[in-house]
Amino acid sequence: MLAADAMDAIRTFMAERDWAQFHEPVNLAKSISIEAGELLECFQWSDDADPERVRSELADVLTYCLLLSDRLGLDPEEIVLAKLEETGRKYPVEKSRGRSAKYDQLPD
Amino acid sequence: MLAADAMDAIRTFMAERDWAQFHEPVNLAKSISIEAGELLECFQWSDDADPERVRSELADVLTYCLLLSDRLGLDPEEIVLAKLEETGRKYPVEKSRGRSAKYDQLPD
Amino acid sequence: MLAADAMDAIRTFMAERDWAQFHEPVNLAKSISIEAGELLECFQWSDDADPERVRSELADVLTYCLLLSDRLGLDPEEIVLAKLEETGRKYPVEKSRGRSAKYDQLPD
Amino acid sequence: MLAADAMDAIRTFMAERDWAQFHEPVNLAKSISIEAGELLECFQWSDDADPERVRSELADVLTYCLLLSDRLGLDPEEIVLAKLEETGRKYPVEKSRGRSAKYDQLPD
Numbered sequence: 001m002l003a004a005d006a007m008d009a010i011r012t013f014m015a016e017r018d019w020a021q022f023h024e025p026v027n028l029a030k031s032i033s034i035e036a037g038e039l040l041e042c043f044q045w046s047d048d049a050d051p052e053r054v055r056s057e058l059a060d061v062l063t064y065c066l067l068l069s070d071r072l073g074l075d076p077e078e079i080v081l082a083k084l085e086e087t088g089r090k091y092p093v094e095k096s097r098g099r100s101a102k103y104d105q106l107p108d
Numbered sequence: 109m110l111a112a113d114a115m116d117a118i119r120t121f122m123a124e125r126d127w128a129q130f131h132e133p134v135n136l137a138k139s140i141s142i143e144a145g146e147l148l149e150c151f152q153w154s155d156d157a158d159p160e161r162v163r164s165e166l167a168d169v170l171t172y173c174l175l176l177s178d179r180l181g182l183d184p185e186e187i188v189l190a191k192l193e194e195t196g197r198k199y200p201v202e203k204s205r206g207r208s209a210k211y212d213q214l215p216d
Numbered sequence: 217m218l219a220a221d222a223m224d225a226i227r228t229f230m231a232e233r234d235w236a237q238f239h240e241p242v243n244l245a246k247s248i249s250i251e252a253g254e255l256l257e258c259f260q261w262s263d264d265a266d267p268e269r270v271r272s273e274l275a276d277v278l279t280y281c282l283l284l285s286d287r288l289g290l291d292p293e294e295i296v297l298a299k300l301e302e303t304g305r306k307y308p309v310e311k312s313r314g315r316s317a318k319y320d321q322l323p324d
Numbered sequence: 325m326l327a328a329d330a331m332d333a334i335r336t337f338m339a340e341r342d343w344a345q346f347h348e349p350v351n352l353a354k355s356i357s358i359e360a361g362e363l364l365e366c367f368q369w370s371d372d373a374d375p376e377r378v379r380s381e382l383a384d385v386l387t388y389c390l391l392l393s394d395r396l397g398l399d400p401e402e403i404v405l406a407k408l409e410e411t412g413r414k415y416p417v418e419k420s421r422g423r424s425a426k427y428d429q430l431p432d
Binding site: 138141145 | 249253260261262316
C-alpha cells in the first residue's frame, strides 16, 4: 500500500496531539488548497524554485492528501491507479501522444 | 517506498503519451493548485461532498504530487516523514495538544 | 469605472518599484491563486475568521485581479457585468431560486 | 467607490435567486480559491492563454471577491488602497526597486 509507513507515522503524530478533531474532510480539502498555494509560491516570479522550499511544501500537500485519504477510508495508491485507468480511457495513446489538449479537444 | 507501484504506472502512462515534455516543475505546481481547487469544489456549498467525486479529485492531486516528486528526484514517503519530524519540533506534544493554533501562537 | 482610483494608485506603486517586469499574466494568475490560498487559510480550521486578516488577504487577491485586468486591457467592472449576464442565462431565476446546484444539474 | 454599479448588479442577481443563504464568508473564501484555480488552468501548460477564457474566469474571481467584501461590509477600493499603503511600508521604493524578493530578504 502507498504510504503505509508514512500513514502510520502521520496517524501517531496526530493522535499524540489530539488533532483528528480538526480534520473534517472539508477542513482537509481547504488545507490541501492552502498548502498547494504555498507550493506554488515557490514558483511565483520564476520557474527556478528553491529545492528545499519545494520539498517542504510538497510534503505538506502530500501529508494532507494522505490524511484525507485516511479519513475517507481510501487507499491512496489504489485511487491513483483507478484514476489513471479512467484518464487512459479519455486520453487514448494514439490521439493524445505529444499533446497537452483537453480530452474534449483532441482530434477525432 | 511510497507509491512504488503507482509511480511505475504513472511513469508508463506518461511515457506512452510523451507527456513528460509538459511536466516542468512549475507546470506541475500549477496543476497541483488547479486540482486542489477542483477537490475543494466538492465542498463549495456544503461539507457533505459526493464521495465518488472526492475520490476522483483527490487522486488527481496525488498524481501530480507524485509526478512532481519524481521529477525532482524526491521520495514522497521520505519527504513526508522528514517534514513530520520538522513539524513535530515546531509543535511539541505538550503545547499543541488539542489546539489548532499556529506554532507562533502557542502558549509558552 | 470599477477601481479607477485604486487602479491609478496600484499603477503608481508598481511603476515606482519597477515591478511591472514581473507581472506577466501567468505570474499574476499564480499570484491570485497564492493569495486566494492565504485568504482561505483565515478559515482553515474554523468558519470564524479574524476580520483584520481577512481584510488584508482579500485586498491582496483584489489587487492582483486588478493588476491582471490592467495588464490585459480589461475593465474589471465591465467583465463582472458581462459574466453576470452569461451566468444569468445558465441559471434562470425560476429554476435556480434557492438552489446551489450546478446549472447542468438544475431541474428541467 | 470601487464597483458600485457592479456591486448593485451582483446584489440584484443574488437576491432574485435567493442565493445569499449560501454565501457564508467561508464558502465565499472557498469559491475564490476554486475560481482562482480555474483562472490558473488557462495557463496550465503554456503562458499563452485564451483571452476569452481568462476574461471569464477572472470575472468569476472578482465577483466572489466583491461578494465577500459586501458580506463583510468592506469597500473593495478602500481595502486595496489601505493594503497598498501597508505594503509600501514593507517594500520601500529604494530597497525594492526592480526586485521580486520578499520583504524579509531585501538588502539592508
